[in-house]
Amino acid sequence: MRLSLQMLIKKVNNFEVMPKQVIHIKSIGQYHQILGLPKTDHPHLSVIELDSVTPPELDGRVTLNYDFYIIFLKRDPQGKFKYRYGYRTLDLAVSKEDQENDFDASKLFFMSPGQVLGIEKNNPDALGVSGWMILIHPDYLWKTRLAKSINQYEFFHYSVSESLFLAPQEEKKVISIIKNIQDEYKSKIDKYSQDVIIAELELLFTYSDRFYNRQFVTRKITNHGVLERLEALLDNYFKDPELLKKGLPTVQYISNNLNISPNYLRSLLKSFTGLNTQEHIHKKLIEKAKEKLSTTDLSVSQIAYELGFEHPPSFSKLFKNKTRFSPLEFRHSL
Numbered sequence: 001m002r003l004s005l006q007m008l009i010k011k012v013n014n015f016e017v018m019p020k021q022v023i024h025i026k027s028i029g030q031y032h033q034i035l036g037l038p039k040t041d042h043p044h045l046s047v048i049e050l051d052s053v054t055p056p057e058l059d060g061r062v063t064l065n066y067d068f069y070i071i072f073l074k075r076d077p078q079g080k081f082k083y084r085y086g087y088r089t090l091d092l093a094v095s096k097e098d099q100e101n102d103f104d105a106s107k108l109f110f111m112s113p114g115q116v117l118g119i120e121k122n123n124p125d126a127l128g129v130s131g132w133m134i135l136i137h138p139d140y141l142w143k144t145r146l147a148k149s150i151n152q153y154e155f156f157h158y159s160v161s162e163s164l165f166l167a168p169q170e171e172k173k174v175i176s177i178i179k180n181i182q183d184e185y186k187s188k189i190d191k192y193s194q195d196v197i198i199a200e201l202e203l204l205f206t207y208s209d210r211f212y213n214r215q216f217v218t219r220k221i222t223n224h225g226v227l228e229r230l231e232a233l234l235d236n237y238f239k240d241p242e243l244l245k246k247g248l249p250t251v252q253y254i255s256n257n258l259n260i261s262p263n264y265l266r267s268l269l270k271s272f273t274g275l276n277t278q279e280h281i282h283k284k285l286i287e288k289a290k291e292k293l294s295t296t297d298l299s300v301s302q303i304a305y306e307l308g309f310e311h312p313p314s315f316s317k318l319f320k321n322k323t324r325f326s327p328l329e330f331r332h333s334l
Contacts, residue, residue, distance in 0.1 A: 022063045022116065028135045031066070042189075044068075044140035045197070047182035048133040063118040069156070070111040071134040071204070073174060074163075106131065106171045108208065109163040112156040113138060132178045136201070144198050153205050154263040155212060162264040170211050177204045216271040223268055226258060230269075233257055234284040243308040248285070251277045286322050289315070293331045300327045 025031050028046050029039065035053045040046050111117065141147040150156070155164070166174060181200045184193055216223060237249050254277055255262040266276045275283065285307060292303045304315035320326050325333065 022065050024065045024067075026067045028068060028137055031135065034064075042140075042185050044137035045185055046133075046135040047178060047185070048135070050131045050133065063116055065114070065116050066111065067113050068138065069113065069134075069136040069150070070117075071136075072109050072111070073131040073133075073166075073171075073178065074107045074109070075130040075171075106166040106174075107163040108166055108174060108211075109158070109160050110153070110156045110208075132175065134178060134181065134201075140194075141198075144194070146198050146201060149202075150205075153209070154267050155208060157261060157263040159261045159264065162261060164208060164212055164215060166211065167214075170207070170214075173207055174204065177207070212267065213271055216268055223272060226260065226265075226268060227272065229258055230254065230280060231284075234281065238284065238288045238307065244305050244310070246308060247310070248308045249281055251281070254281070282318065282322060286319060289319055289327065290323075290330065293327055294334050303327070 023034075025034070027043070029043060032038070032040055032046065035048070037048065037053065138147075141150065177200050181197055184196050184200070187193075233254065234249065237243075237246075240246060251262050251266075255265050258265065260268070262277065269280060270276055273280070289303060289307060292298055292306065296303075298306070300316060301312040304312035307315065309315040316327055319330070323330060
């Protein structure tokens with residue numbers, strides 16, 4: 001059954017419609033109903049082959065807010081999806097740069113509960129997407145080791161523009177795991193079923209970590225550009241005469257100005273330099289502090305204020321932590 005956008009919005013008895021046409025989907029069963037799929041085999045887990053989905057007829061744009069995890073393997077660049085985490089909205093359409101610099105095959109991206117996915121129709125075949133979705137309600141992970149460890153996988157908080165491009169052999173591994181999960185939860189459930197599926201999910205996440213690390217390497221030129229922009233951004237920030245009023249730069253400020261999600265930026269920097277974003281901020285700060293200590297007669301307190309610290313002792317503590325010298329000890333050593 002094909003649903004128009006108006007029919008979808010009117011289903012207030014089944015879905016909680018939030019302001020600005022955001023539909024709050026609380027269960028996997030509700031999502032199956034939206035996609036015109038049969039009832040779920042399991043209330044908290046589903047594997048969907050997108051070729052079997054009859055997409056809703058969209059007269060405009062619909063935004064969905066999920067209460068469960070989604071792993072989306074997208075194999076067709078025609079569809080246009082937008083994703084918002086916090087205040088960021090980004091496209092999943094394959095750009096010309098992506099097509100030239102990455103693999104042509106598939107994109108893999110991850111969403112955690114509370115994130116928002118917007119879908120709109122931009123051509124007659126826009127929603128004719130091929131691929132897979134895994135839907136996992138947090139209740140499925142209850143009392144498993146993955147309930148805690150899933151928060152350690154930073155790619156659940158990457159933007160869609162930071163999706164994982166899969167090489168053909170990587171795609172085969174991912175699809176193989178997805179099919180294993182599908183076969184397991186569709187077969188007769190026993191006391192081992194959940195353990196097997198959790199193990200397959202952990203394997204998928206481990207491979208995704210590995211493949212993302214490969215992507216950081218294959219995008220070396222682009223990522224070096226990010227490092228150069230980061231250095232320039234921090235240089236300009238610490239030159240601002242109003243630094244005390246602005247305070248120290250935050251990770252969110254840096255990621256917003258680089259137009260990269262905080263988690264992706266952290267992973268990228270860790271891969272290339274061994275330092276996360278906060279450590280890069282501290283590194284630049286200590287560099288500027290050493291410069292002022294060695295080339296001016298400013299007091300430690302004056303230097304602290306010029307670098308954006310409200311309390312000089314906080315500056316002294318950070319400086320000693322990073323250099324093993326107090327600011328005065330460093331100055332005297334020169």
